[in-house]
Amino acid sequence: MTIKEQLMEDFKAAMKAHDEAAKNTISFARAAVKQYEIDHRGEELDDQGIIAILSKQVKMRKDALADFEKAGRTDLLDQYNNEIAILEKYLPAKMSEEELLKVIEEVASGLGISRGDGPKLMGKLMGPVMGKVKGVADGGDVKRLVQQFLN
Numbered sequence: 001m002t003i004k005e006q007l008m009e010d011f012k013a014a015m016k017a018h019d020e021a022a023k024n025t026i027s028f029a030r031a032a033v034k035q036y037e038i039d040h041r042g043e044e045l046d047d048q049g050i051i052a053i054l055s056k057q058v059k060m061r062k063d064a065l066a067d068f069e070k071a072g073r074t075d076l077l078d079q080y081n082n083e084i085a086i087l088e089k090y091l092p093a094k095m096s097e098e099e100l101l102k103v104i105e106e107v108a109s110g111l112g113i114s115r116g117d118g119p120k121l122m123g124k125l126m127g128p129v130m131g132k133v134k135g136v137a138d139g140g141d142v143k144r145l146v147q148q149f150l151n
Contacts, residue, residue, distance in 0.1 A: 025086045
C-alpha cells in the first residue's frame with residue numbers, strides 16, 4: 001500500500017472513530033500533497049515525494065513549537081505535538097546519531113576530509129551527506145554533527 005493510500009485509509013478510520021485531531025491532521029497532509037500535484041500540473045507523487053512533503057509539514061510544526069512555548073500557549077503545544085506524532089507514523093524511521101556519524105565519516109573519507117579539518121569545509125561535506133540521508137535524518141542534527149566532526 002502506498003503512503004497516499006494509507007493516508008486515505010487512515011483518514012476514513014479517523015472519521016469513523018470521530019478522532020478530530022487525526023482527521024484534521026491527515027486532511028491537511030492530503031491537501032498539501034494534492035496542492036503539490038496541482039502546482040506541478042498533475043504530476044503524480046510517489047512515496048518519496050509524499051515523504052518529502054510530510055517531512056516539511058513536520059518541520060513546520062516543530063519550528064512553531066518554540067514560538068508557542070515562548071507565548072505560553074500550552075494548548076497549541078499539545079495540539080502540535082499530537083499532529084507531529086500522527087504525521088511521523090508515515091515517515092521512515094530516523095537514523096540514530098551513531099549511524100549518522102558513520103555516514104559523515106564515510107562521506108568525509110571519500111572526499112579526503114578528516115576529523116578536525118575546520119569549518120571552512122562545512123559546505124563541501126554537508127551537501128553529499130544530506131544527499132545520502134535525506135528523509136531519514138533531520139537537517140539540524142546533520143549540521144550539528146558535521147560541525148562537531150570538522151571542529
